[in-house]
Amino acid sequence: MIFKIVGLTLSLIALATDASETDNERLWYQHPGKEWNSQALHLGNGYFGASFFGGVKQEQFTLGEKSFWTGGPGDSTNNTYGVIPGGKDHLAEIRRLIVEGRIAEADGLYAQHMMGDYSRFGALSTVGSLYLNFEGHAGAVTNYVREIDLHQAIGSVAYEIQGIHYRREYFCSYPARALVMRISCDKPGALSFDLGIDVAHKKRGPAIKVSPEQGLWELSGNLDDNNRAYRVKIKVLPEGGTLASSPKNGGLLLVNDATAATILYTVATDYLLKPPAYRGADPEVITAGVLNKLQGRTYPALRAEHVVDYQRLYLRTRFHLEGGIPERESLPTDQRWAFYAKHDYADIGLKEAAFNFGKYLLISASRPGALPSGIQGPWSTPLPGRETTRSTSTFR
Numbered sequence: 396m397i398f399k400i401v402g403l404t405l406s407l408i409a410l411a412t413d414a415s416e417t418d419n420e421r422l423w424y425q426h427p428g429k430e431w432n433s434q435a436l437h438l439g440n441g442y443f444g445a446s447f448f449g450g451v452k453q454e455q456f457t458l459g460e461k462s463f464w465t466g467g468p469g470d471s472t473n474n475t476y477g478v479i480p481g482g483k484d485h486l487a488e489i490r491r492l493i494v495e496g497r498i499a500e501a502d503g504l505y506a507q508h509m510m511g512d513y514s515r516f517g518a519l520s521t522v523g524s525l526y527l528n529f530e531g532h533a534g535a536v537t538n539y540v541r542e543i544d545l546h547q548a549i550g551s552v553a554y555e556i557q558g559i560h561y562r563r564e565y566f567c568s569y570p571a572r573a574l575v576m577r578i579s580c581d582k583p584g585a586l587s588f589d590l591g592i593d594v595a596h597k598k599r600g601p602a603i604k605v606s607p608e609q610g611l612w613e614l615s616g617n618l619d620d621n622n623r624a625y626r627v628k629i630k631v632l633p634e635g636g637t638l639a640s641s642p643k644n645g646g647l648l649l650v651n652d653a654t655a656a657t658i659l660y661t662v663a664t665d666y667l668l669k670p671p672a673y674r675g676a677d678p679e680v681i682t683a684g685v686l687n688k689l690q691g692r693t694y695p696a697l698r699a700e701h702v703v704d705y706q707r708l709y710l711r712t713r714f715h716l717e718g719g720i721p722e723r724e725s726l727p728t729d730q731r732w733a734f735y736a737k738h739d740y741a742d743i744g745l746k747e748a749a750f751n752f753g754k755y756l757l758i759s760a761s762r763p764g765a766l767p768s769g770i771q772g773p774w775s776t777p778l779p780g781r782e783t784t785r786s787t788s789t790f791r
Contacts, residue, residue, distance in 0.1 A: 416546040418724040419747040423542035424449075425727050431457060431776045436543045436550050438574065440567035441762025443662050444773030445525070445574050447565060449541035449552040452532045454563070456574075458522035458592070459775035461766040462666035465620040466517015467673075482509040517620060521775035522627060522662055523595040527578075530587040532556055545748075545755045548705040549698070559585050568701040569762050572661055572685050575701070577694050579655035584635060586654060591647040592627065603646035607638040612648040615679070618664075625664040626678035630686050632657040657694045661685040666766075708758050714751070719744035 428434030428448040435446040435457065443460040485508040492501035539554040550565040564577040580586045592614060594601050601616030614627040629648070631638065636653030640646065650656050661682050667675035689697070723731055723742035731745050760772030 419744045420546040420751050422728045424729055425539055437774050438550055438567040439759035439773045440569040441765035446774055451536050452529055454527040456525040457777045459773045460662050461773050462664045463520045464517050465520045467621045478511050521595045523592045524777050525592050527588050527590045545751045547702045566701050570700050570704050574660040575697050576658040583654045584652045587651050589647040589649045591644050605640040605646045605648050607640045610638055623664050626682045627662045628682040628686055630659040659689055714747055716743045716747055
């Protein structure tokens with residue numbers, strides 16, 4: 396289908412077969428992100444999400460999972476979910492006051508007896524922040540690039556320090572139900588880092604277990620407000636080097652003197668679509684099952700499976716606006732956005748990129764078998780409680 400819109404040709408092609416990638420299918424930057432809402436880059440597989448900042452010495456992922464909701468029964472046996480009991484008993488009186496024209500009185504009575512509150516309604520929360528702290532990263536950083544490839548749903552960070560090229564690739568796989576990370580360098584033995592999670596829900600004493608002999612970092616805990624059980628498992632597969640543990644920050648897994656490492660992260664809660672408690676799943680069985688299923692699989696195989704699964708949906712449509720400016724489209728995304736901020740809208744290809752980004756986010760946020768997507772999908776800020784409920788608008 397082809398439409399003429401203000402002198403431009405717009406093509407919207409269902410079941411697109413053109414798999415070639417363009418500059419408008421890439422968000423990229425020449426610096427790490429600082430603000431979650433506008434600069435972090437988001438990955439997701441429908442079940443959970445991760446947002447990365449691309450720091451050189453320290454990488455941070457803020458971790459979300461759709462059933463990490465803080466409301467509902469747990470601490471209290473008298474949870475009314477924000478509904479004031481007995482409100483209907485005052486309905487006749489409120490109606491009478493309205494009919495008599497005593498609107499202010501009716502409004503006051505309504506506010507007192509029928510307007511619920513958010514005291515125990517809850518909000519989408521966060522698992523916490525996963526940190527990777529890199530050693531040997533002193534010195535000037537050159538050729539830095541942080542990006543999301545919208546065509547393949549793969550994030551990456553690349554840079555050079557002291558003549559060594561480092562590259563990180565990240566993706567959230569729906570078939571694997573895992574966040575998959577690949578960290579590598581072009582000098583044998585030059586990769587050393589530690590990893591661990593700064594846990595958000597500490598009230599109920601979460602337990603961290605680090606097993607370097609298995610390359611395993613595990614977290615078992617319960618949400619602060621409603622006692623929902625959850626598990627996190629991280630499997631690290633180094634190429635060369637050694638694994639060790641440290642008691643710092645609650646427990647860290649260390650990779651020393653490797654050349655590359657593949658990291659597999661998965662998370663689950665006891666959420667089950669079974670009212671009224673919506674509990675019953677076993678997060679230990681789910682997360683252990685994910686890692687067992689992935690045992691023996693290579694990074695290239697997981698990556699290829701992920702891309703095929705994602706593109707099955709992504710390539711169904713293609714949006715193109717004629718009259719793009721190649722010189723603008725080749726610029727980093729924040730530089731392209733800066734022209735729009737100055738009311739220079741000549742780069743219409745940025746609108747293509749916005750369409751592709753929206754398509755990417757929708758696929759990453761909502762998949763069969765997972766909970767429906769809310770306003771911010773599976774992504775959460777590093778902040779606890781209600782402050783996590785913000786929209787995701789990384790596109791500048």
